[in-house]
Amino acid sequence: MEPKAEAFTSESGAGLSPGATPVTGAAQPIGLSLPSDRRLKAGEKRKPLRAYERLSEAPAPLRRPDWLRARIPTGKAYLETKEILRTLDLHTVCESANCPNIGDCFSRHTATFLILGNVCTRACPFCDIRNGKPLPVDAQEPERVADAARQLGLRYVVVTSVNRDELSDGGASHFAATIRALHRENPGVRVEVLIPDFLGDEAALRTVLEARPDVLNHNMETVKRLYKRVRPAGRYERSLQLLRNVSTFAEGIPAKSGLMVGVGETREEVEELIGDLHAHGVSMITIGQYLAPSTSHLPVERYVTPEEFAHYRDYGMAAGVRQVASSPLVRSSFHAEEQAGETVWVG
Numbered sequence: 001m002e003p004k005a006e007a008f009t010s011e012s013g014a015g016l017s018p019g020a021t022p023v024t025g026a027a028q029p030i031g032l033s034l035p036s037d038r039r040l041k042a043g044e045k046r047k048p049l050r051a052y053e054r055l056s057e058a059p060a061p062l063r064r065p066d067w068l069r070a071r072i073p074t075g076k077a078y079l080e081t082k083e084i085l086r087t088l089d090l091h092t093v094c095e096s097a098n099c100p101n102i103g104d105c106f107s108r109h110t111a112t113f114l115i116l117g118n119v120c121t122r123a124c125p126f127c128d129i130r131n132g133k134p135l136p137v138d139a140q141e142p143e144r145v146a147d148a149a150r151q152l153g154l155r156y157v158v159v160t161s162v163n164r165d166e167l168s169d170g171g172a173s174h175f176a177a178t179i180r181a182l183h184r185e186n187p188g189v190r191v192e193v194l195i196p197d198f199l200g201d202e203a204a205l206r207t208v209l210e211a212r213p214d215v216l217n218h219n220m221e222t223v224k225r226l227y228k229r230v231r232p233a234g235r236y237e238r239s240l241q242l243l244r245n246v247s248t249f250a251e252g253i254p255a256k257s258g259l260m261v262g263v264g265e266t267r268e269e270v271e272e273l274i275g276d277l278h279a280h281g282v283s284m285i286t287i288g289q290y291l292a293p294s295t296s297h298l299p300v301e302r303y304v305t306p307e308e309f310a311h312y313r314d315y316g317m318a319a320g321v322r323q324v325a326s327s328p329l330v331r332s333s334f335h336a337e338e339q340a341g342e343t344v345w346v347g
Helices: 076-087 102-106 141-152 172-185 202-210 224-230 236-249 267-279 306-319 336-340
Strands: 007-010 028-031 112-115 130-132 156-161 190-194 215-217 255-261 282-289 323-326
Touching: 076 141, 112 141, 112 172, 141 156, 141 172, 156 172, 172 190, 172 202, 202 236, 224 267, 236 255, 236 267, 255 267, 255 306, 267 282, 267 306, 282 306, 306 323
Parallel strands: 112 156, 156 190, 190 215, 215 255, 255 282, 282 323
Antiparallel strands: 007 028
């Protein structure tokens, strides 16, 4: 059963970024459910309940440590961001994947747009995005994303998507249309795209790069040994080759990648992955703590300490990676503008 829509009240335009379009009218109700409720038509389903046994024989982590306390989603700016997204019928990975940083980002009128729907054709055991049969591609979505960026006053926009393996180009042309719409409707805006692997289709990657995003991101997610467990539909070498092809196909567009720790990897394996990313031309890396969305998802093996995150940051920088954001609550798009602006965000 779908949850009932919540309603909140916000003063018009308060707290919006400079240049943003305020919400008209006095104290308006803010509906937090999708107005069209398109999800009901998508044949979506949660990942099948199954037991993922832990790799470690050590006792399971009982509670999150203090360094993993995130900001509670609340406040006027947070609700204004929700209102704009709901009015334009847009998805975000912040909401669909239950990101712990949603309170911080929405309160700053930022969000990572999730295009091509919110139903994925894959069922990665770490991810909370629903999987199932997606809806047809929404041709008007790129324009609505551009409109949302304008209303939020964004100068740096991050766009990602679910996997759409049933599409001939994996959704690459829709990424390209979204990038072009953002540049056309928001002159001077910078765009970062976080793309799937397109099943290794080089033509699809070229389609995205020809639209000239400012940063091309593709997450490795985990170390080589754990790929079949953590990312069963992915291929370690295929993702590395995609990242290498970024600089080969489009000079001047930096490649970025991210990984999560706490799923059973060793420190040496993380260092090896950092080295592989650097060798394949990646100039920006994000490293954060994996948090299991539920007991039916991949379990957390351990909570990595801030000291170990600092080690990975220092190791990557020493290896020659230009920017490394490594901290427990770091996610691939969290404070992305600061990282792209050559500022290492350490949390």
